[in-house]
């Protein structure tokens with residue numbers, strides 16, 4: 001364990017990622033990891049480079065989450081290199097009128113359930129996902145996406161699991 | 166145990182006769198069994214109730230944070246085993262379902278299925294605020310406001326989470342309830 005380098009120098013990681021992916025813009029709102037923002041059109045290519053380029057080698061998707069902003073939806077990827085412990089945060093966004101993003105399952109298969117959760121609770125549709133179904137809400141739930149700030153539970157009370165006895 | 170004492174332990178011997186109400190034990194005729202040291206009389210139901218109340222096997226089943234307290238209660242410090250409570254991994258072998266945690270709408274049909282798989286007589290203990298009425302998630306978008314909306318509940322233990330002592334108290338109340346069952350079989354209440 002001792003010879004394994006724990007790479008937490010954010011500036012150095014940022015430089016290395018910059019060298020292979022100059023098109024990424026910095027995202028200063030995240031402080032614990034080097035954070036980049038990427039447009040959704042080039043997302044899959046950027047992910048592949050982040051995983052495969054020897055300077056990066058981020059083969060582990062640790063967390064995939066969604067954020068609801070007033071006018072758009074963000075999806076945030078936390079990815080790590082298990083050899084040296086380096087990690088970066090990648091952010092992308094989609095407008096609420098067209099919440100479609102390419103699925104990360106082609107790059108990191110572990111994104112499968114994470115994407116289902118973001119779809120379930122925030123309504124981001126991931127194109128190319130093998131099985132995009134609701135994961136936490138019950139089957140047949142059709143009142144919307146409950147983690148959106150403007151979500152109102154419009155179901156009549158008797159639909160909300162009344163006594164089935 | 167001392168069977169010749171004046172105050173017979175009630176839970177061993179079933180209900181006291183109606184004429185015993187409000188009268189001290191000296192006024193009552195001495196029951197026959199008090200002349201026979203070492204012999205206990207009672208009815209079969211009392212014996213069954215006694216056996217049942219001291220071997221309540223519960224389902225290994227936890228759905229949220231309250232399950233941690235249930236595990237603590239089952240571990241060595243609080244020691245469920247001394248009540249004859251043994252965790253069973255199959256609902257078909259259990260008498261008691263401890264609903265330890267938040268019942269989501271997705272989980273609710275599964276809980277009902279588990280309950281229906283249990284053999285009768287069966288009991289349900291709602292552990293914590295969530296299982297009692299939704300607790301901190303009352304009226305949440307995916308939360309059933311209490312497990313009593315889907316299965317009949319015998320004992321409610323409040324708290325968030327309840328301490329192991331509270332669960333033990335709930336279990337002792339349940340034992341009391343089991344001991345006072347009068348009919349030959351607890352009627353199905355689904």
Ligand code: SF4
Nearest residue numbers: 230231293294295326
């Ligand atoms: S009552 Fe409190 S501790 Fe128990 S499951 Fe609910 S939130 Fe968790």
